[in-house]
Amino acid sequence: MAEIRVQNLRKAFGAFVAVQDSNFVVEDGEFFVMLGPSGCGKTTTLRMIAGLELPTGGKILLGGEDVTMRRARERDIAFVFQLFALYPHMNVRKNIGFPLLAQGMPAAEIRQRVEETAKLLRIDHLLDKSVSGLAGGDRQRVALGRAIVRRPKCFLMDEPLGTLDTEFRDLMVHELRELHNRIHATTVYVTHDQMEAMSMADKIAVMNHGVIEQFGTPREIYERPATMFVADFIGSPPMNFLKFGGGLAKGAKEIVVQGAKVAVPEVREDIAPADMALGIRPEHIRFDDGSKLRGAIYGTEYLGTTQIVAVETADGIIKARVPAGIHLSPGEQVGLTLSSARLSLFEKGSGRAVRTAMHDQAAEARHG
Amino acid sequence: MSLTTAHSVVAPSSNAKLIAGTIIVAYALISIVPLLWIFATSFKTPPDSIAYPPKIVFQPSIEGYCNLFTTRTRQTPEYINSLGPATGFCDETVRKRNMVIAGPSNFLPRFVNSLIIAFGSTFCAVFLGTLSAYGFSRFKVPLADDLLFFILSTRFMPPIAVAIPIYLMYRELGLSDTALGMILLYTAVNVSLAVWLLKGFIDEIPREYEEAAMIDGYTRLQAFWRTVLPQATTGIAATAIFCLIFAWNEYAFAALLTSGTAQTAPPFIPTIIGEGGQDWPAVAAGTTIFLVPILVFTILLRKQLLRGITFGAVRK
Numbered sequence: 109m110a111e112i113r114v115q116n117l118r119k120a121f122g123a124f125v126a127v128q129d130s131n132f133v134v135e136d137g138e139f140f141v142m143l144g145p146s147g148c149g150k151t152t153t154l155r156m157i158a159g160l161e162l163p164t165g166g167k168i169l170l171g172g173e174d175v176t177m178r179r180a181r182e183r184d185i186a187f188v189f190q191l192f193a194l195y196p197h198m199n200v201r202k203n204i205g206f207p208l209l210a211q212g213m214p215a216a217e218i219r220q221r222v223e224e225t226a227k228l229l230r231i232d233h234l235l236d237k238s239v240s241g242l243a244g245g246d247r248q249r250v251a252l253g254r255a256i257v258r259r260p261k262c263f264l265m266d267e268p269l270g271t272l273d274t275e276f277r278d279l280m281v282h283e284l285r286e287l288h289n290r291i292h293a294t295t296v297y298v299t300h301d302q303m304e305a306m307s308m309a310d311k312i313a314v315m316n317h318g319v320i321e322q323f324g325t326p327r328e329i330y331e332r333p334a335t336m337f338v339a340d341f342i343g344s345p346p347m348n349f350l351k352f353g354g355g356l357a358k359g360a361k362e363i364v365v366q367g368a369k370v371a372v373p374e375v376r377e378d379i380a381p382a383d384m385a386l387g388i389r390p391e392h393i394r395f396d397d398g399s400k401l402r403g404a405i406y407g408t409e410y411l412g413t414t415q416i417v418a419v420e421t422a423d424g425i426i427k428a429r430v431p432a433g434i435h436l437s438p439g440e441q442v443g444l445t446l447s448s449a450r451l452s453l454f455e456k457g458s459g460r461a462v463r464t465a466m467h468d469q470a471a472e473a474r475h476g
Numbered sequence: 477m478s479l480t481t482a483h484s485v486v487a488p489s490s491n492a493k494l495i496a497g498t499i500i501v502a503y504a505l506i507s508i509v510p511l512l513w514i515f516a517t518s519f520k521t522p523p524d525s526i527a528y529p530p531k532i533v534f535q536p537s538i539e540g541y542c543n544l545f546t547t548r549t550r551q552t553p554e555y556i557n558s559l560g561p562a563t564g565f566c567d568e569t570v571r572k573r574n575m576v577i578a579g580p581s582n583f584l585p586r587f588v589n590s591l592i593i594a595f596g597s598t599f600c601a602v603f604l605g606t607l608s609a610y611g612f613s614r615f616k617v618p619l620a621d622d623l624l625f626f627i628l629s630t631r632f633m634p635p636i637a638v639a640i641p642i643y644l645m646y647r648e649l650g651l652s653d654t655a656l657g658m659i660l661l662y663t664a665v666n667v668s669l670a671v672w673l674l675k676g677f678i679d680e681i682p683r684e685y686e687e688a689a690m691i692d693g694y695t696r697l698q699a700f701w702r703t704v705l706p707q708a709t710t711g712i713a714a715t716a717i718f719c720l721i722f723a724w725n726e727y728a729f730a731a732l733l734t735s736g737t738a739q740t741a742p743p744f745i746p747t748i749i750g751e752g753g754q755d756w757p758a759v760a761a762g763t764t765i766f767l768v769p770i771l772v773f774t775i776l777l778r779k780q781l782l783r784g785i786t787f788g789a790v791r792k
Contacts, residue, residue, distance in 0.1 A: 160687050180691045187691045193684035197706040210693030258692070 110171025110261040110294060111136045112157060117166035119152050119318075126152040128318045130166070134262075134311070137292040139285070141305040144315035145341070150298045151266055153315075157296060158264050159183050170261055181210075186255035188265040192247050194239040194254075200226075201235040204253040211258075225257045229287075245276040252287070262294035269304060281307055302342050306330070314338045332467060333452060336459040339387050345416060347387045347452070348426035355381035356453070356462060363453070366422050368400035371448035373464035379455065384462075387452035390416065393428035395436075399443030405436045419444065511767070517760035525756040540757025542566035543750060544583050544765075548575040583762060586744040591769065592655055593740055594723040597662035601719045602712055604663070605670025606678075610700060612671070613678040614686075624675075627668045635665050636728045646733055653738045661729060666719040673718070677711025678704065713780035717773060724770050741766050 112134040119127040127149040134140040142150040155161040157168055159180035168176045175183050186207070194203050201222055208218045226232040229249045234242065239250060248268060255263055268284075269277045285308045288295060299305055305312050306326045313323045314337070322334035333339035339347035352365045356379040362371055365386055372386070403419035403426070415432045418425050419442065428444070436442070453462040488496070517525050519536040548570050556576065562568035567577055608627075612620055642661065643652075651657030681704055689699035705712075731743040745762040748755050 158687075158691055160691070180687070181693045181695070183691075185691060187688065189684045189688060191682060191684060193682065193688040195685060195703055195706075206689070207692035210689075210698075254688075254692070 111169075112140075112262055112294060112296065113167075113169040113172075114153070114157070115167040115169070117153065117156060117168065118164050119149070119156060119161065120164045126318050127156070127163075130320055132313055132320065132323050134294055134296060136294055138310045139288050139295045139297065139308055141297045141299060141309035141312045142315060143299060143302060143305040143312050143341075146300055148315040149318040150300075150315050154264050154266055154296060154298045158185055158187050160187075184258075184261045186258060186260040186263050188251050188255050188263065188268045190267045190270050192251040192268075194247060194250055196238075196240050198239070199235070200231065200237050200239055200242070200250050200253075203239055203250055204235075204257050207254060207258045221257055222253075225253045228256070228290075229253050243276075244272045245280060248272065248276075248280055249283075252284075256287075256291065256293070260293075262296065265295065265297045267299050268297075269299070269301075277304075284308060302344070306342075314341060316341070328470070331450070332461070332470060333387070334461050336385065336387070336454045336456075336461075339452060339454070339461075343389060345390055345427045345429075347389055348393075349385040349387055349454070350421070350423050350426065351456065352384050352386055353381070354384070355379050356384070366401060368402075370401065370446055370451070372451050372453060373449060373466040375453070376463045376465060376468060379462055383456035385454040385456050387454055387461075388426070388446050389450065390427045390429040392447040392450045393426070393430070394445045394447075395428070395430065395434065395442045396445040397443045399445045401444045401446070403442060403444060405438050405440045405442060407438060408436060514760045514763050517756055518764045520757050520760075522750060522755060522757055525760070537569070537757075538565070539569050540755075540761040542569050543581075543755050543758040544748065544761040545581055546570070547578045547581050549578045550575050581748075582739075582744065583741075583748075586739050586741045587765070589655060589734075589738055590724065590741040590766070593658045593662065593738070594720055596655070596659040597666065597723045598716055598719040600659060600663040601666035601670045602674075602716050604667050605674050605715060606705075606708070606712060608667075608671045609674035609678050610704065612675050614683065624672070627671050630664075630668045639729065639732055642729070643732055653734050653736055655738045658730065658734060658738060658740070661733070662719075662723040662726065666722060669718060669722075670715050673715045674708070674711055677708055677714075681707050710780050713777045717777050717780065720773060721770060 114130055114132050117127055117130040118125070130149075130153060132140075142153060144150045152161060156163045157170075159175070159178060159182075163176060166176070167174060170183060170185070195206065198206065204225055205218045205222045208221060213221075222235070223232060226235055229252060231246060231249045231253065234246060234250070239247065242250065251268065269280050272280060281304055288308075297305075297308065309326055311324065312326055312329050314321045314329060316337050322329055322338045324332075324334075329338060330342055333342065333347065336349065339349075350365050352363050354364075356363070356375045356377075358375060358378050360372075360375040362369055363384075363386065364370070370386065401421070403421035406418040406420045406425055408418070409416040410432060413432055414429050415434070417428045417430055417436060419428060421444075449466070452466075453464060454460065455462065516532075516534075518540045519538065520531070520534055521537045521539050524531050524534045524537075525540075542565075546566065551574060553574060556571055556574060559576070562571055570577060611617060612624060617623065646652045646657055649657075651660070685703040685707070686696070686699040689703050690696060694702065725742065726740075727742040730740045734740060734743065741762065745759055745766065748758045748762060750756075750758060
């Protein structure tokens with residue numbers, strides 16, 4: 109197992125830049141997820157780490173070794189493809205043993221390793237079956253088996269659950285994470301599904317248009333999104349934005365949104381007057397008739413323990429997650445109270461988050 | 477299916493099936509009658525084969541096959557009687573017509589030429605075609621579209637249109653009447669078909685298979701050999717059969733460029749001359765035998781052939 113270090117990685121296809129100056133470090137044994145909408149460059153980054161594409165610029169280090177221009181087969185990595193790429197002309201046993209055959213390992217040893225791997229994945233009863241008859245989840249397990257049988261430096265997975273049914277997918281998310289906890293293999297996992305990313309990752313990089321917008325733990329990314337894109341991409345429903353104007357001074361603890369004063373985490377930098385946005389997670393909104401920030405109920409979405417309430421404000425619709433017990437009827441006027449300590453502030457032009465006490469507290473908590 | 481089954485909008489009605497069935501049977505009959513006639517003629521005696529009105533019922537004889545494989549000389553009855561007893565069935569048959577077997581005919585060597593040239597050129601066309609198709613399918617080839625169009629353009633005209641330049645070139649190069657020359661020629665004609673057909677098949681094989689193999693420690697050639705080829709067998713078989721049918725049946729080039737040692741069966745068969753004109757039973761016997769290899773090959777690979785014909789009709 110090894111650490112993966114990506115430095116200033118860049119890939120252009122003609123005039124189109126797929127990946128721009130990416131930098132990140134996946135520590136040894138970490139489960140790292142690259143998350144982003146389709147076309148954001150996450151798969152291209154993964155393929156460059158694998159050696160299936162050569163970068164236009166930058167460096168890739170595997171376990172401290174520069175492998176940027178090495179051939180895929182010289183990198184000692186394993187790759188799980190979205191469509192699994194199980195060889196239809198081989199049975200399960202041969203598929204799993206195929207990477208070992210390349211190393212010229214004796215047949216008896218291959219047999220033993222394949223059986224160990226199959227046991228680990230609980231597919232030992234399928235070894236002599238043809239891969240074409242397997243169910244989606246089992247195909248996935250065989251693909252994983254082919255990856256782990258060789259004990260490579262790291263695993264790369266390209267949306268491996270993308271083609272599975274929801275039912276299988278939840279099961280496999282659980283299994284993948286459990287497998288990772290057992291073998292602690294450095295893993296780079298690409299997906300566009302935030303639930304997969306949030307539930308499995310140690311670290312997440314959120315990508316958009318070839319740029320890594322934020323790199324951090326799932327909690328950091330959810331609670332302190334670095335950009336408006338991340339805030340909008342993560343969370344279901346996503347973060348709400350309410351616009352406000354004027355600059356911010358260091359030390360400010362209050363802003364004015366739609367004529368109402370809203371307490372916010374203490375601002376830790378000076379911002380020149382510009383269009384700004386206040387970011388509020390749906391679960392940080394409560395209904396309070398005393399509040400000056402007002403809106404009318406637009407609709408509700410019942411989810412069992414909670415409900416998502418759409419509220420029409422002067423700045424468009426925002427969504428709140430409140431207990432399902434509250435009865436609301438469309439058109440009803442409500443006041444909104446926001447959990448001040450959890451609010452984010454963004455510069456609308458650049459989309460960048462403003463540094464506040466929330467960030468400093470998190471940094472202190474990490475170091476203290 | 478019971479009568480209560482709901483009427484399907486996609487399944488053909490029973491009337492349509494009946495009409496389609498009738499057309500297919502009629503077409504099959506029309507196609508098979510000449511073949512049956514040739515097969516029947518091969519078992520007729522020379523007088524029966526040219527009888528008028530034509531004989532449908534006749535006494536079968538293998539004289540045609542005897543004549544096909546032998547050359548004979550006419551002798552006087554006295555000479556024939558002076559010989560010992562006939563050594564075989566054919567010997568006996570020809571003696572009845574006052575002839576003795578002088579030696580083997582050229583049919584067998586010509587048939588062997590056909591086998592060597594047709595299978596040799598098919599192998600070359602499919603081999604080259606597979607490699608080029610893989611290259612066009614997987615790599616960024618400069619001017620790939622133009623090159624593919626150029627390859628296809630060699631089929632815009634009937635191959636025989638270039639017969640005269642080829643004839644002159646082959647005479648200069650010493651390739652006239654050689655098996656190598658014919659293999660090269662048929663390969664050149666077939667390779668364009670092979671490239672186009674196989675490119676389609678290889679395009680359909682996801683690249684992930686090779687990528688997976690290359691990550692797992694194989695070179696590109698090994699990955700091609702172990703993952704692409706096994707999955708391209710259907711396409712290769714379909715392509716091989718198309719190439720083989722062309723090379724096996726080709727008449728015009730063979731007639732023009734081969735006359736002796738490298739002559740194939742198609743130009744040889746019509747030249748079989750018997751007593752007082754064309755020996756029709758022998759010609760029919762030659763044709764019947766000539767049909768066998770291609771028939772066997774086609775039956776063995778019929779599934780692939782069908783897939784080759786309907787290829788691309790249904791998007792997966």
